[in-house]
Amino acid sequence: MALLDIRQRTGWLFLAVIVGHIVLISAQVNSRRGVPILEEVTFGAFAEVQRASAQVVGSVREGWQNYFALQEIRHENADLKQRVAQLEIRLQQERAKAEETRTLQQLLSLHQETAPSTAAANVIGASADAYFRTISIDKGTADGLAQDMSVIAPAGVVGRVILPTRRAAKVQLLIDRNAAAAAMIERSRAQGVVLGTGTGTLTMAYLPGTADIKVGDRVVTSGIDRIYPKGFLIGQIESLQRGAGEFSGIVIRPAVDFSSLESVLVVTGAPPGTDVPADRTR
């Protein structure tokens, strides 16, 4: 029995575990394939735990609020909030369209625009690691979600679906260090790429040095990355520096408050005129 007692083989066990980790990391770093199966299975299983804990937390909080608040007013307030959310999204689209129309006055062939089809989802959890900015939502492939679908909120762009399972999905927030979105300055139409910094702010890169930008400009999606539909608000330029003919250190304050996200909309189908791939629309 002593041979089987791992407490007497601590050194070897430690070595085996470390080697196992190194092999595991090497396999992932070398391969350029999609999502690892281990990640998908574990996330799928743990999403159910997150769903359950979110339901428990949600029901406790709801019970508390219902006890102290007037129920009728609360429900009315929820309906109004939903309407405002829909109107804000509509307003963003209209504003983007108006800007585009102003700069492209020669084009007379106007096309009718319809709102993108979306699926509402609740946030059921967040990244288990403080270094990554992801959230888990309670909708998955069974609800029509697919990888790389964009996720928005009434205030603006939230991120994209990176790992959909049957009943849940993992969403990479735009503020994650590895996140990026094609974007443009709403006023001057100067195009660039918005990048996450891992903190609460965003930055913008690949802007031409001659671009017309200033503090306070609104930054919206340009749609050319074929993930985010055109015209959705990303944030506002908070500060910028110009050095040696090009911009550096452009800080963007996101329009969305990522710390208080409770529900989001997943864009499952794009409206006509956007650059989202046709095979993603359903």
Add this chain to the structure above:
Amino acid sequence: MKIAGAVIALALALALQTTLTRFAVAGTGAVDVVLVAVVYVALTTGPVGGMLSGTVVGLIQDTLSSGVVGIGGLAKTLVGFLVGAFGQQFIVTATLPRLVMFVAATALHAVVFMGLYVALGLRVFESPWKAIASQALVNAVIGLISFAVIESLPGALERRRGRRGGRR
């Protein structure tokens, strides 16, 4: 009993971490409750318990995040093993030694975690020292409070039983 307690502590820490992280999304690396749980298990069970708990929860954390699976696992395995080994060799029951353990464990974890990402060319961390320092401090405070609460539980239960017996 010790194993059951460790499993419960780790599961609770994971659930808490995934529930609370989104509310503190603006502050980089504000707290790592899972690391606190690994250090707790390592100090109470020794190097094997610390190492195994670090491996398991580290890998789970990796798969729930969008990073490379194994980097967090490796960092937490190292921390669990070293803290467990240290706890076996020295007396770490007073507040100050425990505080030092939590701070050192957080620093070691951050160095291994970020170091591997940088060495593999996967990510860049710009001046992370402030974030590491704040995380070490918060982790230490949470760890010390957790130890105090867990250690006061048996005595509190005993006193409660005593009071009930006295009334009869």
